[in-house]
Amino acid sequence: MTTTTPRAPAAALPGPLRMTWLHLKYQFLETVRVPVAVLGNLLFPALAMFFFVVPQKEVAQDPLAATMAVASLGLFAICSASLFTYGLGVAEDRQLPFDPFVRTLPAGPAPRMAARVLNGGVFSLFGLVPLVLIAWLFTDASVTWGQLLAGVGTVLLVSVPFVLLGMAIGYSLSAKAALPVVQVILFPLAFAGGLFLPPFLFPDWLNTISMATPTRAGRDLLVQALTGEPAYGGAWFVLLGWTVLFAALAVGAYRRDEGRRFR
Amino acid sequence: MSAQRTSPTRAARPETAPPDADAARPVVAVDHVTRRFGQVVALDDVSLRVGAGELVGLLGPNGAGKSTLLSLVSGQRRPDAGTVRLLGGDPRDARSRVGLGLTPQETGLPATLKVREVVDFVGGHYPNPVPTGELLDQFGLADLARRQTGAMSGGQKRRLAVALSLVGRPRVVLLDEPTTGLDVSARQALWDAIRAYHAGGGTVLLTSHYLEEVQALAQRVVVIDQGVVKADDSLDAILRRVSLRRVVVGSPADLSDRPGVVRADRLGDGRQELYTPDADALVRELVTSGVDFHDLEIRGASLEEAFEQMVARGAAPTTEASAR
Numbered sequence: 247m248t249t250t251t252p253r254a255p256a257a258a259l260p261g262p263l264r265m266t267w268l269h270l271k272y273q274f275l276e277t278v279r280v281p282v283a284v285l286g287n288l289l290f291p292a293l294a295m296f297f298f299v300v301p302q303k304e305v306a307q308d309p310l311a312a313t314m315a316v317a318s319l320g321l322f323a324i325c326s327a328s329l330f331t332y333g334l335g336v337a338e339d340r341q342l343p344f345d346p347f348v349r350t351l352p353a354g355p356a357p358r359m360a361a362r363v364l365n366g367g368v369f370s371l372f373g374l375v376p377l378v379l380i381a382w383l384f385t386d387a388s389v390t391w392g393q394l395l396a397g398v399g400t401v402l403l404v405s406v407p408f409v410l411l412g413m414a415i416g417y418s419l420s421a422k423a424a425l426p427v428v429q430v431i432l433f434p435l436a437f438a439g440g441l442f443l444p445p446f447l448f449p450d451w452l453n454t455i456s457m458a459t460p461t462r463a464g465r466d467l468l469v470q471a472l473t474g475e476p477a478y479g480g481a482w483f484v485l486l487g488w489t490v491l492f493a494a495l496a497v498g499a500y501r502r503d504e505g506r507r508f509r
Numbered sequence: 510m511s512a513q514r515t516s517p518t519r520a521a522r523p524e525t526a527p528p529d530a531d532a533a534r535p536v537v538a539v540d541h542v543t544r545r546f547g548q549v550v551a552l553d554d555v556s557l558r559v560g561a562g563e564l565v566g567l568l569g570p571n572g573a574g575k576s577t578l579l580s581l582v583s584g585q586r587r588p589d590a591g592t593v594r595l596l597g598g599d600p601r602d603a604r605s606r607v608g609l610g611l612t613p614q615e616t617g618l619p620a621t622l623k624v625r626e627v628v629d630f631v632g633g634h635y636p637n638p639v640p641t642g643e644l645l646d647q648f649g650l651a652d653l654a655r656r657q658t659g660a661m662s663g664g665q666k667r668r669l670a671v672a673l674s675l676v677g678r679p680r681v682v683l684l685d686e687p688t689t690g691l692d693v694s695a696r697q698a699l700w701d702a703i704r705a706y707h708a709g710g711g712t713v714l715l716t717s718h719y720l721e722e723v724q725a726l727a728q729r730v731v732v733i734d735q736g737v738v739k740a741d742d743s744l745d746a747i748l749r750r751v752s753l754r755r756v757v758v759g760s761p762a763d764l765s766d767r768p769g770v771v772r773a774d775r776l777g778d779g780r781q782e783l784y785t786p787d788a789d790a791l792v793r794e795l796v797t798s799g800v801d802f803h804d805l806e807i808r809g810a811s812l813e814e815a816f817e818q819m820v821a822r823g824a825a826p827t828t829e830a831s832a833r
Contacts, residue, residue, distance in 0.1 A: 259607060259636055268633040272622065279621035279657075343617025350583040351634040352606040352677075 265353050269361035277331075277365065284372070291323035292376035300384045310473055312387035314444065317397070317468040320377055322441040324370040324401060325461060328408035329415070329428045331366060336416025337424040340503065355500050359413065366409040367402045374401065389472050396471035404464035407485065410492035417499035435461045457481075460488040534597055536561050536681045536712045537582055542591035544577055551577040553736040554591070559714055561680070564707045566727030566744070567716040574736040575716040579683050582714070583611050596680060607635065610679030612670040612687055620659030624650060624669060627658055628676055635677030648672040648702065664695040671699055681712040688722060700725055724748070754788035757781070758795070760802040767794055780804060 260268070278284060299305055299315045306312055339345050348358070378394075381387040389397065411431070415424050436442060438452070439461020448456060456462045463484040466477035537559040544552045552574045559565050567575050580586045581593045584600035598605030618627060625641050632638030645651045648668045653661060658669065667688060674682045684703065688696040703726060707713050717723050723730055723744075730747040732740040740747060753771065758764065759780040765773030769791050772784040785791045788807045795802055 259604070260633065265634070268630065272619075272626065272630045275626065276619055276621050342619075343614035344619055345617075346580070346585050347611060347613035347617060349585055350606060350609065350611045351631065352603045352609070353634050354603045 259352060262357060265357035266360045266364070269357050270364050273361050273365045274368065277369065284369070288373055288376050290326070291319050291373055292380055294319050294322075295377055295380045296384075300380070306385040309386045309388045310475070312381065312385040313389060313473050314469050314475070316377060316381040316385075316387050317472050318441045318444070318465055320374050320401065321404065321439075321461065321465050321468055322436050323373045323377065324405045324464075325408050325436060325441075326432060327370055327373055328366050328405055329412045329432050331369065332362060332409050332412025333415035333419075333424045333428040334421060336362075336413055337419055337421040340417070341421060355497070359496065359500070362413060363406060363409045366412075367405050370401060370405045371398065374398075393472050393474070397468060400468050400471040404468060404485065407460050407464075407489040407492045410489065410496045414492055414495035414499045417496065417503045435459060438462065439465055441465060458484060460485055463488075534561075535559060535594070536563075536596055537714060538592075538594040539578070539582065540592045540594075542578075542581060542588040542593060544574075544581060544586065544588050550736050552581075552588075555733070555736070555738055556591075557731060557738065557741070559681070559712060561712055562707075562710055564713045564726060564728050565715065566723030566730045567714060567733060568718070568720060568723050568730055569716075569733035569739075570718055573733045575718075575733055576685055578733070579611075579685055579714070579716060583609060583683055607677070608680035610674035610677055610682040612674045612682075612684050614670070614685070618658040618661075618666060618669065621657055623655055623657050624661070625654040627669070628673065631673050632676040637678055638676050639678060641676075644672050644676055649698070664691050667691055667695070668699065671702060675702075675706060679711070681714065682706065684713065684715045686717055687715065689717075689719075696722075749786075753784045753786055754791075755808055756783045756785060756788050756791055757804075757806040758783070758802050759804040760800060762800050762802075764795070764800070764802075767791060769794070 295316070299312065299319070304311070305315055412428070415427055415431075419427060438456050439459045440448070440456060441461055445453060445456055445462065445465075457478055457480070463477075463481040466481050467485065469475050470477040470481075535558045537557065539555060539557040542552055542555050543550070555574070555578065557578070567578065569575050577586070581588055582595055582600055584595070584602075584606060587601060593600055595605050596608045600606060600609075622630070625645065628641045628644060632641060632644075642651065642654075645654055648671070650665065650668060650672065653665060658666065661669065667690075671684065671687055674684065687703070688699050691699065700722075703713060703715070713726075715723065715726060727744055730740070730742060730744050731738060732747065740750065742750075757776065757780050759778075764770065764781050764783060767783070769785040769787055770783045771786070774782040776782050783791065792805070792807070
């Protein structure tokens with residue numbers, strides 16, 4: 247029984263990096279042990295690729311168009327994974343009694359949030375693997391290793407605002423409310439961002455709106471990394487602006503949230 | 510202020526507090542705290558001080574405000590009015606919670622994580638955690654280390670929950686209904702663990718709606734009902750207050766105003782049910798007064814009943830007026 251003798255802690259608290267790693271490790275384990283969630287993440291973009299890109303010869307056989315299609319679908323996969331995992335996942339987690347317990351541990355919100363963002367990035371990358379494989383085997387999409395690496399880096403950066411938006415929703419709403427809200431946000435954002443239809447088909451007014459969305463900024467930056475086709479001038483600026491806004495919303499929502507509400 | 514409430518208990522406490530420099534500072538200090546949820550006043554101007562090395566039982570019916578009080582002490586919620594200090598700091602500041610241990614609710618363990626992973630995860634937050642293997646051994650969970658928590662029985666989950674509260678070598682633990690739903694031997698084992706922690710100098714604040722559990726563990730008892738502290742005293746004093754006898758008797762006269770009767774009810778068969786601390790005196794009084802009575806029956810009110818009586822009785826007088 248000597249093991250639990252209470253003593254004033256002599257050592258300092260674990261640092262923020264170690265704490266983030268701790269949360270990342272166990273969030274990853276929790277996610278990966280629910281195979282359906284992981285498979286859904288892997289399968290959806292791959293299926294969309296098979297149904298909408300591979301059969302269209304004029305896209306599939308044109309290296310540039312095929313690569314852009316992969317980039318758009320890949321980004322959609324990331325938006326959807328981030329918004330659903332974090333919007334819905336956080337809202338569901340909050341209803342579990344373990345969540346208020348974790349909030350009593352001696353760590354602020356930062357390591358948990360950072361870990362969630364990183365975990366989102368990791369699973370976004372997983373979702374892209376089958377997409378890239380299909381594109382490589384069944385289309386003429388082509389990238390150099392350097393471009394692929396740049397693409398992966400861009401994907402991780404672009405996923406940040408969507409993970410933050412997801413968390414802002416998850417910490418503000420109940421799971422029941424979060425689901426429709428995520429859907430209402432995701433699909434118009436994906437469409438306006440040119441993830442379903444390439445933006446060169448857009449009328450001017452829609453194109454103007456499109457360029458202010460985080461999805462369009464992310465898509466164009468990803469296309470730029472993968473094909474060298476330059477993104478529009480303000481893309482990084484737009485992405486950064488949304489990131490700051492969503493981060494503020496997410497932190498505010500976390501602070502306001504006092505766990506499961508009474509009455 | 511609650512200072513005068515704590516003094517008799519301090520004197521009654523058998524062992525001395527560890528000779529730390531900050532031993533005199535209260536581990537938990539709740540000062541005139543009010544917390545509302547919409548229209549409902551969960552806590553109404555509650556003050557409570559817990560010193561180092563105390564084992565305090567927080568007793569009250571469901572919805573009395575016990576869990577709300579713990580959530581304020583653990584920094585999960587903030588009070589609408591008043592202040593809460595934990596180990597001298599604001600419990601909403603993570604650094605103040607290094608010396609705090611808390612049980613998660615058993616239903617809330619992450620189902621897909623393995624037992625040793627949950628312990629590693631929680632322990633990873635503390636500067637000097639108990640090694641996972643050692644802790645699991647101590648709680649008889651070593652064989653389950655590789656099992657997912659979703660596959661554990663209720664009793665095993667409870668044991669893990671209490672183990673988690675101790676993994677960070679805390680100076681104070683908050684135990685919220687630690688043994689609810691356990692069988693007798695599992696409950697005894699957990700009580701032993703809590704006693705051992707306390708014997709090592711730890712401070713314990715324990716909630717229960719079972720008087721029996723508080724009686725087995727606590728030295729000092731705080732009774733909360735409808736958001737108000739109804740009593741704060743040593744265990745013995747509280748037991749004296751709640752150990753009532755129940756006298757059932759038929760009589761044409763109303764006996765509820767006899768000396769020593771603290772509460773009276775009419776039963777379905779027309780007899781009267783009288784609660785009193787001294788049944789002998791009451792019967793003697795009935796006999797000598799010459800009042801007509803029949804079908805006399807006496808038995809000890811169970812501790813549960815007695816406690817219910819105490820809470821119901823306390824609800825009437827003036828303390829309650831300010832709450833509504």
